[in-house]
Amino acid sequence: MRILTRLLISPWLLCPLLGLLLIGGSLIDVPTLLKLEYPIYDQLLEFRNTPEDNRVVLIDSNHSSNTILATLINKVRQSGGKNIALLTPPGATAQPSQQDSALNKLLEKKSIIVAAASNRQQILLPKNSSAKLLRANADPLPAPQQLLLKLQNPLAQYRLNPPDKWSFLTTGSKSIQSLPMGHLIFSPDSDGKIRSQILLLPGEKRLLPSLPLQLAIQTRGGDLQTIPAELAGRLQSGSLQIPVIGYYRMLFDVHTGQPPFQILKASDLLKNKLEKNALRDKVILIGPTNSYGDRHQVTGYGDMSTSELAALTTATLLANSAPQRPSWCWLVETSVILFFILLLILLVPRLSPQAGLVTLLLFLSGWVLTAATSLIIFGIWLKIVPAVLLCLGGFVLVRGHLGQRQQNHYKQENYQAQVQRFQEQGLLDLALEKALLIEPKTKPGKMVLYNLGLEFERKRMPHNAISVYQQLLQSGRFRDTKTRLKQLQGDEQVPSLGRDNNATVILKPSGEKPTLGRYQIQRELGQGAMGTVYLGIDPKINRQVAIKTLSYQQIDAKELPQVKKRFFREAEAAGNLSHPNIVTIYDVGEEADLAFFAMEFLAGKDLSYHCSLKKRLPVAQVIKIILQIASALEYAHQQGVVHRDIKPANIILLPEGQTKVTDFGIARITTNSKTETGIILGTPNYMSPEQVAGKKVDGRSDLFSLGIVMYELLSGVKPFQGESITTLMYNISNANYRPLKKNCRKLPPLCYTIVDKLLQKSLTSRFKSATALQRELLALDKKLGGS
Template identity: 45%
Template sequence: MLKKILAAPSVQIALLSALILMGMLFSLTPWEHLENRYYDFWGHHFRSPQEQPIVIVAIDEKSIRELGDWPWPRSRIAEMVRFLTSQQAGAMGILPLYTQPDANPGLLAIEETQKLLGDREWKGDKQAARTFQGMLSKVEEQLDQDAQLIETVRRGRNVVLPIRFTKGPEAATERNKMSGMLALCSLDAAALAAGTAETPSAEAQTTHTFRHKPITMTGVWEPFEALATKASGLGHLNLDEDRDGLFRSMPLLMEYKDRLFPAMPLQLAIRQTGGDLQDLTVGRNFFGQPCLRIKYLEIATDDQYRLLMNYDAAWTKARTYSFVDVLQGSLDPAIFRDNIILIGATGEEMTPFYRIGPHASAALVEISANVLGRILSTARLSRPAWAQPLEIAALLYFAFFLMFAIPRMETRVGASILGIFLFTWFVIGVALLLGYGYRIKPFGPAALACGGFVLITAAGYARKWRHEVIDANKHLGLHYQGQGLLDMAYERFMKCPLQDGSVKLLLYNLGLDFERKRMFGKALTIYHHIGRYGPFKDIEQRSSRLESPDGTLPAPVNGGNGKPPLLLLDGDIKPTFGRYEILRELGRGSMGTIYLGRDPKINREVAIKTLKYAEVVSGDLDQVKARFFREAEAAGKLSHPNIVSIYDVGEEHDMAYIAMELLNGGNLTRFCAAEHLLPVHQALSIVADVAVALDYAHNQGVIHRDIKPANIMLLEDGRVKVTDFGIALVVDASRTGTGILLGTPNYMSPEQVAGQTLDGRSDLFSLGIVLYELLVGAKPFRGDTINQIIYAIMHEAHPPVSDSEKNIPPCCQAIIEKLLAKGLDERFDAAARLAEAIAACMNELPHAAPATVSEIDAKVDPAADPRGD
């Protein structure tokens, strides 16, 4: 049952949807690479920030060539700060990080010299010493790079210095105590979240604190204290690296020791607006998206305070000026007035470059300028809070469409409509990104749409293929069943699922056919197989009837002959041979039982002659089967009004059968008794018809070999039929032989008794015996044993018909004498000559109408069955 449920396409789509939804919620999607590439491509096409007051002073290759190798003396950075301050620049961000004071050997020597000159034990000229000290002080002032930088930072307007955070167990040991400047340039994380909640309730504070999860760091590198304390603020320069190694966002706030530290671009933006870090608040905008607010700026971020960024190379290049060009004063001073200045290295040999795209990288100062531009601009990139619900809604829409619409459509139509939906979905994503800067991730729903469609299509083709295979097995099974190949039909039907009611019906009908073929064990197996899937029709009753209490097939019930009955007791299932239904038993012959059958195709009654293999000694079975089918072969070649017609021949699992013409009449055996003799004229007419039939058979190369009264039928309409070619020999070189004794001893010819090669004259000898019996009412060759009869046939003369008390015409006596001659040359050379002789004899007799079978039967025992062997 579970397997059936899981195989349902709607269930598979639901499970696939749940799996993709879990991946989307927990960011565990195998298509994340595609999402990033999609964003990288379209994100870089997002419109540039509006004209923003941002200038990059680049420490580039040109500056290195003209001013010397990097790193430069700190006085050079101080010189730039002094120049920019003189040009009335706005906030300035210095990206080089100086964590330690400058260790200048010249300064150390001057300090030692000054200490020596100021020593009280100095014995030299005091005036000269003071003069020398003054000179050293001037040199010291010129050599003290840190002092120059510290002083210019102090005098500059809103100079922001960098800090850099690190993460990891080893980073936690770098600095255990937070400096005072770090504390001043940061915010209390808990107080910030609680103080900016929409409602001042404790519940709101808890919810807000839970939703905001800033990136937590464990170590920090900061400027040395003397420099840091002169800055107007500190800002970190950390970027957030994605799993693929690219940088697509900058955390505007990072947590360190339960305090939040702003990024340098955020610090510069705050300074540019004239605000203070303490004015910064966090909250959620109209769409429920996390955001930072300062003065008139509202900056949308994610729950980790990260701002999506994209690198605009053209916009960046337009705002970048070489350090040496700025320092030489060759640029228009208006470029710097009231603008935010970022000073940093852009040469690849001076600073690391960060990968911001599959084929693009940039220096940190350039990335910071782009982030600052997005902060100050209204054209920002963000992932709104409703982005994920929108993606989930699209996922559910595609799931609904796949489960309820696609299965009802043709594959091509469904693919077209689904393609339109996917195209629309991606267009919406691109429009939101390029038009409003909203990033959505379209590949989750798209993966469901594509994967689900492939799944449904594959399932549909598999189902169609399975149905085709099932239909093919059904049709092939029906074909085999129609041909009587029930075992092969069983194999085909068993490959079809029983959940299909039509398969149950096919198997049920096959079980009935097995019953008709008396293969009760196989029928029972089928009924048990059907029963495993619930009740069906009357299989329980049939199974109970076919099983005995100990689980075996029922014992045979018969008329006392010890043989199993062919017809079941209840008569509801009529056994069959091939396509013929068995109606009742007609009698038993020399080779098997004869049944009354019906051909259902043309509704014709036939006689079914059988040979049951169980009644044959196993060693003789092959010979008997060959003998039985030789009858069908011999008779099947004959088509004559006086020869019984053969319709069909076949073999069942336990017996062989021949379907032949049903004869309404009786054989001549009863007319060979003295008290039931036929008139001479009618007896001659019957023998003449048999002679005509034998002449036709002999000309076809068939010798009957067993002519006797039991094999000659007199029908109710007076016609004569020769039957039972069961021991006929087809005259063929491959079958001709000697030494084989077949036939009924009383009616054998001498050459047949001797086992010699036979021809048609042997049948004439046997027909002569039949004529003798019909006229005299006794056999011509008599004996108490078979050996005596055979001896009489071979050596003794038959009693003349004239010795009988019957009034037999002389012409009849002559015919019999010629038929019963011992020598072959003394007999008629062909059955046609016999027919001519009988015709001539009958012309000598007075004319008399032959008696009908009904008139004859009136003379015979009324209880006698008119249908014999």
């Protein structure tokens, strides 16, 4: 499934599909493609330099009177004009006058052609119209296979721009009963501009020639020979060769400057202002040029009336200068697109992005120049836009895919480097997370996975090793991976880390020292609330560290995920603390059934040693110790960290007198954790009333606990005691403690005040912050002669 998905989004498939879509769209003349093509075609057409035929004259006449029309036609005859086209049919009168009879006699001459209709859905024809004027349909279109064999467009019949079917109605007008007739229908292209005329209009199984076509045939002579409507090719009539582009559409020629016909005013002709024989051998069109609403947008010329369009079409026909699309054009354009498809999938991927783009642009420029030359010099229109769109879209697809593949390659290298780095740092969980993202396709990637699997085996973490080996085998066999995986999966008992009920890690008699993460265990230092504390060595910098562990065996299985989450969150918060009186946490990690963090190893004793009557410290030193603890708490509280377990055992006194607070956040980790007997871990002697009540705590809870520590250091006894935990908790929450003054009568009064304020049951009665406590302690220290 993954292979199929990659194939479907691969540019090696998408580029040919895009090319085929563009070929199909070009063959059936999709309007969207034509809208993009037309501006290029219009611009290039203006550079053509074709000979003009000056025989076409348009006489601008708005006269609808048959009398004036007869006079006008007679004037044209007298000036030498022979072939005449009336662009507006003469009107029929109920009682023809003498002038109407004269008009009828003039119209009887076959050299006069009359327009049948202009932009109307019903075309009026005389009742006795000759069959020669309405030509039968051409032969039917061959099948696509036969068209392909003849190198014709196989999709010709599926073009999207067929002309509308028209209705031919008859009229009894005597004036036009026997005249050749033609239509003046001009249909705009998809962009609203007119570039062509349909020379043969379909309707009622007949084809009605356009008026310019009738006029050209009459001028040049011969019978019209047609081809299937859907095909591109030529209509022939004697020496007249008319290129059409499908549905008998002929493209206009565009001449720079003035249109290729002359416009004369009918009034000049009627007033004899023209020279004699001025219209000799001219092709005359008579019609209005400024009728209301009769304007069309014509490419190259702007606004034109229907009469001017008829003159333009006639001039193009007589000059034989119409742009053309021979039947082989589609084959050339298709071959070019296929060439660019091969270029995109075979050459461009092998080049750099810049070189590929330059190469593609060079070939594309060659095609554009060829197509432009073809139209400008030879009048052959070759479409440019499909090739341009293919090059742009294909280049984006190919380079996007290659860029993504290159990015994936860099990503894989980054994953491999991260796995190696995490493995060196002992962060095997992170190494495993990144290892499962490695695609084992290359030898370096396989080696990284293989070495990580071996490391998990050495760390006695078979489940992780199995995951890595399974990832490695996705691409096939590699070394002895399959054997190792089978052995690991076949073991009935997963090897343990060597645990027992009293110690977290058992040191082997052989002297081989176990490791936690990257740290080599040297010896056990003691037992803590979470688990065992070890002395370890960081082999990279040969630094001694204290390693505190959280044994998962002491935690209920249901609570384990939450405890883990809390452990790493609190360890992270504590690890961000940097203060002279707070133990520095270097690292945090996890093994198969324990979590641990490595912290600063301190060569001192905790304050529990000095909490007895015989080993009490001097009052001045006690105040200095409490002052340092308050400074540490002030910093931690400002960072949003509450200790929750301030007690003598968590305060280390170094030989030089410096005090260090340890185990930030540990109490929160172990609060809900229970031993097998159900006793809450830790001793509640130093809890605050809000902790006993299970309420949310803040920094003032630490200050209450610090007050108990200060009381005990000064007096050698705890302020709250009880025969059971229940009694002890009740006393902390409700009972009054023995005043410090009764146990130690020679202390400064301020000392009693500070302790009493620290041990207030009510939060609002205590110091508001460790900062306020420090101010009082500094004043007390100054009275005791401190510096």
